[in-house]
Every structure is written in C-alpha cells, then in structure tokens.
Amino acid sequence: MIVRVCMGSSCHLKGSAKVVDKLRELQKELPFKLYGALCFGRCTEGICVEVNGKVYTGVNSENVVEIVRKECGE
Numbered sequence: 001m002i003v004r005v006c007m008g009s010s011c012h013l014k015g016s017a018k019v020v021d022k023l024r025e026l027q028k029e030l031p032f033k034l035y036g037a038l039c040f041g042r043c044t045e046g047i048c049v050e051v052n053g054k055v056y057t058g059v060n061s062e063n064v065v066e067i068v069r070k071e072c073g074e
C-alpha cells in the first residue's frame, strides 16, 4: 500500500507535517510506503492525502489513522 501526503504550501500550512508524524508512528504497526507528493490541486479542501490512488481531502492528524486503517481493510 502507498500513502502520499501533499507537501504543497497550503496543506503544509494546515499541518501536513503532523499528519506525516502520525503516519510514521502507524508504520510501526502497518506495512505501507509513505511518500510526499506535489500539490494535488485541491488546496482549499486540504490537507490532501492519497491512499492507494484515492485522494482524501480534509485529512488531519486525528482522522488519518482511521482512513489508512480502512484502506488496509482493518
């Protein structure tokens, strides 16, 4: 599984670094690859995170774990 977090300035200002921290923690439990991505072009809806090719909007450090777990089939 591949998770890509938007590193664009809008998502960065909304706290994408905290989302990355949370995902790094989760990687200790779940095997997935974590990458940074360029702006998804949906800045007003950020933070944007792509999981298995599907772009999620409105992601934050609280809901990201649930999103990734769901995509993992948990």
Ligand code: FES
Pocket (backbone or CB within 6 Å): 006, 007, 008, 009, 010, 011, 012, 039, 040, 041, 042, 043, 044, 046, 047, 048
């Ligand atoms: S900065 Fe994240 S979608 Fe544009």
